[in-house]
Amino acid sequence: MPESKDLWQTLLASGEIFATEEDYEHGYVREVRGDLEQYIAFQVAGETYGVSIGQIAEISKPMTTTEVPRTADFVLGIANVRGSVIPVIDAAARLGLSRRPRTRSSRVLIVRHEGELHGILIDSVVGVVPIAPEHLEEAPGAIGGTRGDFIQSLARYEDSLLIVLDLDVLLDPRDFLSVPAPVRAKA
Amino acid sequence: MSQETGRPSSEFLSEASEVVESFSRDLLELDAQQRKGDYDPDLLNAAFRAIHSLKGLSSLFGAAPIAALSHALESALDSLRLGRIPLSQAALDLLFESVDTFQRMLAAVGAGEDVPRADALLAQIEALAKLEASAAAPPPTLAGLDDAVLGVLTEYEEHRLRENLRLGRKLYRVHASFDLMAIDVGIESLKNKMKAFGEVITYLPSADASAEDRIDLDILMGSDASLEQLTAGVGEDGVDVAEIATEREEARPMSEPSAPAPTARVATETRLRPTAPPVSMEDEGPSQPELSLRSVSQTVRVELSRLDHLMNLIGELGVLQASLVSSLEPLRALAGTADVSREFRVHLRSMDRKLSLLQQGILDVRMVPLGQVFDKLARVVRKLGREADKEVRLNISGADTELDKLIVEELSDPLMHMIRNCIDHGIEPSQDRKDAGKPGVGRIDLRAFQKGNRVVIEVEDDGRGMEWREIRQTAVRRGLVDDAASRELGMPEVLDFIFVPGFTTRESATSVSGRGVGMDVVKTNIARLSGMIDIDTSPGRGTKFAITLPVTLAIIQALVIQSARRTYCIPLNSVLESIMVQRSEIRTIEGHEVISLRGKTLPLLHLDRIFALARGKGERDMDRFYVVIVGLAQHRVGLVVDELLGQQDVVIKPLGRALRAVPGIAGATEIAGGRTVLLLDVSKLVEESITRPDKSADRREVARA
């Protein structure tokens, strides 16, 4: 994985990182199949998660955050990105997984949700993955330590499972405040 | 064959909105005047013209329902201005309703949705237009005017001439010659003079054969004044006044200094109505020249997001400039750089000055007059008054006081709430008022004025006021405060209870019932604007709310402080003073830490405690603290912090939806050095200190004297 300042651009440019067997069978399948959805795959606490490319504005190296009092543990704080102030959360803490120490591969995914930018700290980026609709499955209850609420669907690629996250749940504002503000009851 | 242009453009929307706003303003004035018995026909004509424009606009841009409604209204207004139907309250009601309808329609257009039809309203308007008054006395003949003149008047202008005659006024022709380039200025001044004497009907231009850069105007007007009076008032070099006789013997006095002796006999005899001078709406401010609110010819409409972008850039420039200054510091020590360094600093100072001017310039662009909101409220008062079957009059002053556009927009809901409460619960029914010796018509005063770097908006009524003792009892009943403590509270503290969410006292049908509805929302909204709200009431006499707001939001002056190694900003507006305090000066009363300041007790709030800021091991307990004294209405609280880092201008950036609701945090700011620092919400913190005791209240020490 090239270590470059603009990882995002690199990924987009390189494109064909994960071509599947099927792709070769059909030739340049990306041109032929218009319904492949692209996802950014990334690692959190040893598991692989994904978010649709359309929701990602930028992938950045971790930045300084300013702590905000009275917020939940998973809220790292706020950061100044492209002139706006955005909240940054720790994906592992949010998903209820064990946190790993930061490394050189740690990144912050800047996602666009309901018109606003949010930052999500992850362990590392795996790459761009095209997924065919027939490979998406409904999620069963929980997967490992991750509560089912956060999972939008499961996708198979190569031999592994990609857990596609539901940003509506992940970034639900009601959970950002710490008690005693009312917290949404979790299943 | 209508023009299909697809989606109407944003220029259409913006112009259409302006027209509707202008129409609404005219209606409000007409309404007030009509109640007094006589109204200025110019206003009705202006209303007609506005709808006429709207009709043309909307038909050209394919907004059919708006065009249809405008068309119906235009006919009705034409009949109204030509005197064929009377301007009754019922007619005005329909006109006001159409304003609301137009706004709904335009909103739908803007949102790309289907425009709602207004069939019921259309039917009512058409019914109104058919109500032609039975033929009055035959219209007076205009024999004194030759056909050449009559032929170029519009039907409306002709009607106004006859109408003036019918009212018993004399018709005059004022002849003036103007320098073509300065025609606007010349006309303005002459027009103002003429308006003082009567009604200006039309301007007839004719070419001046002698000079190509001059133009002659014959102005027709109607007036009660005599020829001598009018000439004295209006005449000057180059201006002649002649009376138009309505009998045939008159010649055409184009440029003679005085007309033949007037033998004007009016074709119809008596005056039907005393001609009162145009009455202005209840405006306690200095009297406005007639055109001030409506001359928008030199304005530009700007998207607020563009201004925000500019503000951001300016803020960042300011931060950069501060960084430049501090980067230069080390250079001073270097030998041989004194001259260069000095030159640099001179330039930086100049840059600083220009930046301030630029900043102020952009802030000024965002400023809009409160009149925008006040006009809306005037309509609301009218509607609610009728719904509640109470007579209420709204007095407005200071409508041209300006505030940042965002603030003005956020104010409309809270003000609306307050006025609604006022009408529903504050103002008594007319008979009750008379029984109490008050005038039958309730009064609401809406005032705005600037006070230092703040703006104050007052809403005052002369209604029944609030029985604060009852409020206190209700608060005790609801467990908000215990009985003993409640007796210690003065009226201001008791009144604050009405801001507690859900504080409605439906059990008692007294002055307090319902007052609490929405007041907590009002307070939250105002606090979000870094504002404060104060109440003053006098049972039986009325209540006054005063809202104090900073003039602008985007860049403010802030006090930067530090607590437990975290940095925060406090809006300077909210800071009353900052002092240094020794640990020994702090006393504890019933579990609350306080200090004594100039004879008064000041409760303290430790920022690190209320925010649960962890302190590092080995941080020594301090002997001295800084206390930043902040105020909220009558409450003062001292915020205890570790360090004061100075005052500076900071750019406020909104927090996203996720963090907006964190209690005690108003937003984020960028301070010099580029750091992002949280801005404290003073009013929330103070409120917490009142309703929730500081956690230091573990030890119950007896107060030391």
Place this chain on the structure above:
Amino acid sequence: MADLVLLVEDSRAVRDFVGSILELAGDYEVVEVENGFDALRALPRSEFVLVVTDVNMPDVNGIELTRFIRQSPKHQGVPIIVISTDALHPDVQRAMQAGASAFLAKPFSEEEFLATLAKVRSPNRVES
């Protein structure tokens, strides 16, 4: 050198609409003014090949403006198109009597405007 057209109309949106039609129709340059006074000021400054004016304007209305133009030696023969929202209104008749060359009732389409334009500018039009 472009031909100059004087457009007298207080609605900004309508000015844009008509102005853009003219500019696309040919080598026209449009001088836009908002009211009769401004029109009076603009007239002496240039030679106009066409005047388009709204009929119903406050102070100096379109009829008065038309008569003024017809009486002034410099602009006498200029074609004048008056715009109104109602073709049957007496004001339109008065405008025609005062010397307007043609009228257009709102709403009108681009085609209608161009047709009227062609008619008033053609060499065999009748002088009012």
